[in-house]
Amino acid sequence: MTAIILDGIVLGLQFGVLAVGLTLVYGLGGVLNLAYGQMAVVAAIVVSLSMDAGLPAAPAVGIGLLAGGGFGLLLDTTLLRPVYRLRGEAKVLLSLVLTLGVAFVVDGLLLWRLPLEALTLHIGGGVVEILGVPMRRGSLWASAISVAVFVALFFFFRSTMLGRAVRSVIQDEEGARLVGIDPGRMRTLILVSSGVLAALVAVTRSMTTPVTVTAGISLTIFALIVTVVGGLGSVAGAFLAGLILGIISTVSSFYIGTFLTLIILLSAAALTILMRPSGLLGVPE
Amino acid sequence: MLEVRGFSAGYQGNDVVHDLSFRVDRGEAVMIIGSNGAGKTTLLRAMCGLLPVSSGKVLFEGTDVVPIPAQRIVRLGMSFVPSARHLFPQMTVQEHLSLGAYPNRPDPETMSLVLDLFPRLGERRRQRAGTMSGGEQQMLAVGRALMSRPRLLVLDEPTTGLAPKLAQEAYQALGVLRLQGLTLLVAEQQVPLVMAFSDRGYVLENGQIQIEGTSEELAKNPEVRRAYLGVT
Numbered sequence: 001m002t003a004i005i006l007d008g009i010v011l012g013l014q015f016g017v018l019a020v021g022l023t024l025v026y027g028l029g030g031v032l033n034l035a036y037g038q039m040a041v042v043a044a045i046v047v048s049l050s051m052d053a054g055l056p057a058a059p060a061v062g063i064g065l066l067a068g069g070g071f072g073l074l075l076d077t078t079l080l081r082p083v084y085r086l087r088g089e090a091k092v093l094l095s096l097v098l099t100l101g102v103a104f105v106v107d108g109l110l111l112w113r114l115p116l117e118a119l120t121l122h123i124g125g126g127v128v129e130i131l132g133v134p135m136r137r138g139s140l141w142a143s144a145i146s147v148a149v150f151v152a153l154f155f156f157f158r159s160t161m162l163g164r165a166v167r168s169v170i171q172d173e174e175g176a177r178l179v180g181i182d183p184g185r186m187r188t189l190i191l192v193s194s195g196v197l198a199a200l201v202a203v204t205r206s207m208t209t210p211v212t213v214t215a216g217i218s219l220t221i222f223a224l225i226v227t228v229v230g231g232l233g234s235v236a237g238a239f240l241a242g243l244i245l246g247i248i249s250t251v252s253s254f255y256i257g258t259f260l261t262l263i264i265l266l267s268a269a270a271l272t273i274l275m276r277p278s279g280l281l282g283v284p285e
Numbered sequence: 286m287l288e289v290r291g292f293s294a295g296y297q298g299n300d301v302v303h304d305l306s307f308r309v310d311r312g313e314a315v316m317i318i319g320s321n322g323a324g325k326t327t328l329l330r331a332m333c334g335l336l337p338v339s340s341g342k343v344l345f346e347g348t349d350v351v352p353i354p355a356q357r358i359v360r361l362g363m364s365f366v367p368s369a370r371h372l373f374p375q376m377t378v379q380e381h382l383s384l385g386a387y388p389n390r391p392d393p394e395t396m397s398l399v400l401d402l403f404p405r406l407g408e409r410r411r412q413r414a415g416t417m418s419g420g421e422q423q424m425l426a427v428g429r430a431l432m433s434r435p436r437l438l439v440l441d442e443p444t445t446g447l448a449p450k451l452a453q454e455a456y457q458a459l460g461v462l463r464l465q466g467l468t469l470l471v472a473e474q475q476v477p478l479v480m481a482f483s484d485r486g487y488v489l490e491n492g493q494i495q496i497e498g499t500s501e502e503l504a505k506n507p508e509v510r511r512a513y514l515g516v517t
């Protein structure tokens with residue numbers, strides 16, 4: 001049981017980071033990016049191709065993170081332009097339709113050109129015992145990186161001027177303009193960060209499980225579920241919900257079965273919406 | 286300091302204010318009064334870059350700010366406090382005040398000036414704006430605007446939603462700022478309060494300036510007395 005829970009924590013930390021990238025973008029007045037998982041997959045494939053070409057892992061990962069950020073920048077400067085001009089439901093719907101299209105195009109291209117490409121980062125060095133449970137080094141690296149990302153995110157949003165400026169645009173765009181903050185720049189920053197976070201999760205995930213070209217949709221779904229449970233726009237909520245859902249996920253995979261696990265996670269999201277619509281740490285409207 | 290010439294603006298091609306011209310000199314407190322729907326809010330929002338302008342110029346210290354977006358106008362030294370306040374509900378008082386100075390670090394001298402003016406804000410530094418009362422939120426909106434060290438402060442209905450006593454206190458605070466040399470432009474429906482506070486004023490009705498003059502002249506004007514001061 002301890003082993004299953006530890007595995008759940010490893011998974012949950014990564015779920016959390018994944019959700020932050022989605023929820024930040026949604027915070028821009030309701031921009032729902034359904035091509036989010038594909039950002040992670042594209043980054044993973046870029047890393048994999050760079051390594052196939054003979055690059056060592058570290059620079060290949062660097063290129064992958066740049067690819068994730070570049071994907072975000074591309075969305076921000078092209079397809080999302082008309083989305084930003086809308087408000088309310090229209091904004092959510094247009095972003096949903098456009099990014100779903102992007103997701104299909106990316107999936108189609110990858111399946112057509114690189115159907116067998118997948119990213120696996122082998123972290124050698126055997127196992128390490130934690131609480132009497134032998135853990136793979138890949139899991140420990142993935143968790144350490146995820147925790148470091150959360151610490152960095154908390155510091156950025158709480159204690160830096162730029163982090164506060166990003167939050168201000170999410171909370172009240174007009175208020176942000178009145179203190180001299182350019183919302184367009186903050187949007188670009190958020191989209192690029194979102195792509196980098198997706199790429200990071202693709203990299204940490206590949207330390208324990210291969211990330212294949214078809215992983216996009218399930219990554220988007222996981223991110224959505226964690227975001228709904230944690231509360232929109234909350235980094236702490238994403239962290240907490242990621243851990244809880246990670247543990248639920250590994251426990252139910254072990255005792256019930258992998259297929260039903262997704263149903264259970266979706267039920268957790270549905271229950272949250274019914275009982276606490278703003279999520280664990282989200283802010284009621 | 287501020288000169289508005291032939292200014293028209295509105296929503297989606299329908300001008301709400303037409304061909305307005307007025308000015309605010311350095312050190313003055315100028316009021317714009319008018320009934321609900323007269324176009325005061327449209328005028329101020331368009332002037333400060335939050336609404337499109339269809340024609341005219343807004344010269345702030347000689348620079349036409351019409352083509353400049355709101356986020357850059359504030360850096361020129363003209364700060365706007367909207368009636369809806371537009372605070373950041375999840376952020377603390379402290380965070381608002383430091384963001385007010387964006388992109389610079391908050392200046393300690395300006396910070397202590399704001400906290401002297403509104404001691405309540407100092408007592409509630411860690412409180413989130415969303416949980417504050419209307420009066421406190423108004424203080425915070427003004428405090429945040431002051432952190433950018435403006436030379437001209439533009440306020441839209443600073444007494445919206447405030448009880449009469451708090452509305453009076455709000456004008457006392459603005460009076461202190463005026464004595465410190467800040468230039469003020471205030472749109473207001475609570476005419477008696479703003480009348481006692483300002484040097485000059487303009488009466489805006491149906492999107493046009495109908496009457497203008499010093500506050501004493503306006504206070505004596507029979508139309509103003511009938512329409513805004515409740516004198517019959």
